[in-house]
Amino acid sequence: MEIGPELLERWDKEHFWHPFTQMKVYREEENIIFERGEGVYLWDIHGKRYIDAISSLWCNVHGHNHPKLNNAIMRQLCRVAHTTTLGSSNVPAVLLAKKLTEIAPEGLTKVFYSEDGAEAVEIALKMAYHYWRNRGEERKVFITLSEAYHGDTIGAVSVGGIDLFHGTYRDLLFETIRLPSPYLYCKKEFGELSQTCLADLVMKLQELLRARRDVVALVLESGIQAAAGMLPYPKGFLKEVRELTKKEGVLLILDEVATGFGRTGSMFYCEQEGVTPDFMCLGKGITGGYLPLAATLTTDEVYEAFLGEFGEAKHFYHGHTYTGNNLASAVALANLQVFEEENTLENLKPKIDLLTERLKEFWELEHVGDVRQLGFMAGIELVKDREKGEPFPYGERTGFKVARKCWEKGVFLRPLGDVMVLMMPLVIGEEDMNYVLDTLKGAIAEIG
Incomplete structure (x- = not known):
């Protein structure tokens, strides 16, 4: 028997206690249930495609569904x-x-x-x-x-x-x-x-x-x-x-x-x-x-x-x-x-350079307080007031709101509080990288 999306979503909220998740909030919101993946892409149970911009919590390296793996x-x-x-x-x-x-x-x-x-x-x-x-x-x-x-x-x-x-x-x-x-x-x-x-x-x-x-x-x-x-x-x-x-x-x-x-x-x-x-x-x-x-x-x-x-x-x-x-x-x-x-590390070098250059653009945004990077790992810190160093109140979940705007455009992110984390699969292409960065930049720019 095939289980439809509506039942999966109901059972998810009724029975699955998720890690690092306030379940009261989770049960009140619409959430993603992934069904399959290919390369740097994931599809949910409704058929919507996302770029996996956090490598499924920092662990995916060569993409999903890799034939050799x-x-x-x-x-x-x-x-x-x-x-x-x-x-x-x-x-x-x-x-x-x-x-x-x-x-x-x-x-x-x-x-x-x-x-x-x-x-x-x-x-x-x-x-x-x-x-x-x-x-x-x-x-x-x-x-x-x-x-x-x-x-x-x-x-x-x-x-x-x-x-x-x-x-x-x-x-x-x-x-x-x-x-x-x-x-x-x-x-x-x-x-x-x-x-x-x-x-x-x-x-x-x-x-x-x-x-x-x-x-x-x-x-x-x-x-x-x-x-x-x-x-x-x-x-x-x-x-x-x-x-x-x-x-x-x-x-x-x-x-x-x-x-x-x-x-x-x-x-x-x-x-x-x-x-x-x-x-x-x-x-x-x-x-x-x-x-x-x-x-x-x-x-x-x-x-x-x-x-x-x-x-x-x-x-x-x-x-x-x-x-x-x-x-x-x-x-x-x-x-x-x-x-x-596949010469993964050698092929990664120009992508790190591209990430370094593109991250400079985020300083233009009013609510970006800091931009941090080590290799292909990056964090963009969101603040209410950069001049005063004033953070957004914790309960406002600003980082999650930005992430949800990215979900709407097919980029899957999960922040660390109000730090937007970029941890893309090492095999991501430059076109998809630019789409992720453009999408995130646009979502941050929409912060009121």
Whole structure:
């Protein structure tokens, strides 16, 4: 029996509790239910076409319904869909682990799988803490940034710093120390992301590391605080932080969930600053946006701290039912093959240049307070009064109103509050890019 649009829309509102969504508002509005996709386009149940301008929450890389990714899943499905990796293995998970260590920064040689970016971070936190325990050291404090976002599990929330998302759960969380958000601090204190500000931030971190000898790790998003509204770091910040953590004997956990797999113009942002962290967390684009998979990469040094006789109980007690799932690993392998075969990163360079040029136009708009970009990631901040730095009231949902105007013209966006996020599939053509940018610019211009 075919289920019609009217029934689907009713059941959606009656039974489906959506993430990061005020369901009272959702139930009162008309919303999109997607039915199929092809390339950078999505179609809803009424047959309307949209450009997927946020890559289905930042994860689609090569477009929807890509034949090579589809075939990889179908080939694996005809073999076996899932087998446990608790004490056993499977072919695609083995091959993917080998491939990830080949493309990762040198020194990241071990791969622990999970199902999403938050768990990849959770694993890194537990591994880092457990590493020091296995070495006979009692360390318990993590350093993170204000405005940080690493996911929504309890450990990931503990190292988060967005009060709107995380404040409710504060009593459940473990101890952390927060440094200021580099972008916001530099803008406030120095007016720009200057080398002076960079030196000041590094000095603050150095003082902290020398005052506290119980620090497990420093936890950072790589290159940009994406969920905070696309807040980039000063160039060189990551490199300076890595050198300092090495010098002071503190682990570095780098969250590349949003930035990995081409989003910043290189496979991983940390490559651009020549950084190898102790842990690198991957998710989102790892399967090209097809199936839930994530990975935590680490070093031989960390791995070897968990080796011992069985009775010593030094091994890592963590794992989920679908860890290293066969189907997800198979499509992730195909995703990396497509990167190579279609020269995805090379073809992305002129699109980043085009985005950079087109974003300059948004400064002409009255209600644009800031425009921020790192590679193919961008955020356009909407404000009520740019001169006074006055934001729109939170309850007015200005960003969502702008997004809905874009939906009407066939561009699918989801803002972060009043920051309009652009995170287009890496394969989008220039004509579609220009349409997205023209549509968004027009929608912002209509703000009263």
